[in-house]
Ligand SMILES: [Zn+2]
């Protein structure tokens with residue numbers, strides 16, 4: 347069935363245990379009818395009620411909230427007394443009870459569950475599994491924290507001892523009625539009340555929390571079992587000593603443990619944290635979740651950006667390709683144009699050069715002509731000058747002759763004039 351299936355050797359012991367427990371259970375139920383002969387005196391009924399109440403407290407505060415779940419603390423003496431009180435309810439040893447209960451929480455309402463009404467039906471979950479030899483032994487691996495105390499191992503081994511001592515006490519105090527009505531009646535009622543948590547609290551009631559199992563909250567079962575009826579609360583948060591999460595969820599066991607904590611008999615009672623009661627994630631978990639979400643959003647955004655970048659790159663390279671083609675065509679066009687222009691320019695330059703050469707030639711020719719003309723003119727001028735000079739000389743000579751003639755005439759005349767005057 348599960349990893350906890352007993353070995354063959356254990357099965358032999360278990361088979362013996364089974365017959366022993368089956369006979370014991372049946373015997374206890376039959377012995378209830380012995381009240382026909384003992385009568386039902388009110389003292390014995392009161393004893394029955396008190397023993398039911400005290401031992402129900404032993405079951406819930408001891409077997410369940412302390413030994414199975416360790417929801418509060420107490421010293422070793424108190425621990426022993428609590429184990430003794432719990433076992434006086436005759437539900438086997440605290441180690442056996444805790445080991446099976448821890449198994450129940452681990453596999454709640456799954457095929458491996460020890461007592462799931464969903465898997466195996468009401469009768470099995472209620473009482474059948476207790477008679478199953480496969481579950482008769484204590485799986486010590488599940489209760490290592492408890493098994494290190496020898497006094498608990500002793501009580502677990504001789505688990506009938508507390509019940510036996512209580513039974514003898516009842517008989518000595520109130521005789522047969524004390525034993526039958528006071529002890530046996532209360533024990534049988536205690537058993538069935540406890541068993542309702544395994545059978546009914548996973549079937550009837552409301553579910554406040556969406557746990558992985560079928561656990562329910564039931565006001566009636568909570569009254570009957572001193573707070574264990576808030577079973578859905580408990581499956582939702584097992585670490586709490588308190589199982590009634592709201593003020594109106596009556597939890598007698600917790601109230602008594604609270605009084606005991608004030609008397610310093612127990613300590614460190616655990617309450618459910620607010621976020622657990624309100625079924626919200628722990629603030630740190632919420633923060634981690636928010637951080638995870640933020641990182642996820644960030645990653646998604648990065649992925650989106652990467653995708654967009656990739657698309658942009660593809661688009662850019664596509665455009666570059668198109669542009670490249672355009673550019674190449676344009677460059678080719680431009681280079682053709684430039685080439686044409688260069689050719690044109692070269693032709694123009696050639697024309698200009700040719701024109702300049704022609705002009706230079708013409709200028710040269712002009713200069714040469716001019717020079718020749720200047721030479722000619724110079725020669726003409728020289729000749730002209732020479733002629734002028736000759737003519738001037740000639741004119742001078744003539745003038746000098748004329749002057750000489752004039753002077754000679756004049757001399758004559760003067761002489762003639764003088765001769766006349768003297769006359
Ligand atoms: Zn539990």
Ligand SMILES: [Zn+2]
Pocket residue numbers: 450454543548561577581
């Ligand atoms: Zn349960």
